[in-house]
Amino acid sequence: MKEQQARLDICEAGRRLxxxxxxxxxxxxxxxxxxxxxxLCTPTGVSKGFMQPQDLCVVDLDGNHRSGPKVxxxxxxxxxxxxxxxxxxxxxxxxPPTITAYACSGRSMAGNLLVETVLLxxxxxxxxxxxxxxxxxLAEDMAPVAEAFNVFLMANHGALTVGADVFSAYHRMEALExxxxxxxxxEQLGPKPMTESExxxxxxxxxxxxxxxxx
Ligand SMILES: [Zn+2]
Numbered sequence: 275m276k277e278q279q280a281r282l283d284i285c286e287a288g289r290r291l292x293x294x295x296x297x298x299x300x301x302x303x304x305x306x307x308x309x310x311x312x313x314l315c316t317p318t319g320v321s322k323g324f325m326q327p328q329d330l331c332v333v334d335l336d337g338n339h340r341s342g343p344k345v346x347x348x349x350x351x352x353x354x355x356x357x358x359x360x361x362x363x364x365x366x367x368x369x370p371p372t373i374t375a376y377a378c379s380g381r382s383m384a385g386n387l388l389v390e391t392v393l394l395x396x397x398x399x400x401x402x403x404x405x406x407x408x409x410x411x412l413a414e415d416m417a418p419v420a421e422a423f424n425v426f427l428m429a430n431h432g433a434l435t436v437g438a439d440v441f442s443a444y445h446r447m448e449a450l451e452x453x454x455x456x457x458x459x460x461e462q463l464g465p466k467p468m469t470e471s472e473x474x475x476x477x478x479x480x481x482x483x484x485x486x487x488x489x
């Protein structure tokens with residue numbers, strides 16, 4: 275991505291994460307792959323709701339600091355995603371309460387309640403083990419599933435999403451939390467699951483959409 279646009283996108287995505295309650299205080303981190311191959315990322319100890327474009331830092335793919343303030347240790351997991359997936363140009367990590375509650379319970383959200391959950395494949399997500407922020411074990415767990423998924427749960431911690439740019443990763447985080455919230459509310463009310471044939475029809479619709487528009 276072009277650096278100036280990436281700086282603006284990271285700040286806007288940070289504002290939305292904070293405003294929607296997907297992060298508290300200085301939680302979370304956002305990054306973008308720049309045209310020169312370096313990674314622009316949010317610094318440590320900063321609220322994502324109030325960042326300015328000049329507040330961000332740059333590291334190389336090995337995590338060596340290039341410019342700006344001190345980088346967050348959690349960026350190590352972003353760097354793993356960039357190394358594993360050359361197509362990824364944006365990464366978002368946050369602690370949205372509902373999906374994080376699922377990640378703290380070891381449960382997946384129900385895959386038979388909400389159309390979007392089926393179409394976006396959000397019910398059957400890989401979970402990275404519980405480990406300290408930025409620990410190499412998280413990258414180890416991501417490696418075998420990186421090609422097949424754009425959304426990863428982090429046990430007892432939160433979620434990480436990747437995309438072709440900052441906003442596609444951000445939108446995946448927003449959709450993930452929204453689906454999780456609806457799934458949890460429906461469970462409380464008493465769910466009325468979709469039938470097998472309704473789910474099969476949705477999956478067929480999703481495949482045809484993918485073939486037509488690269489959904
Ligand atoms: Zn975190």
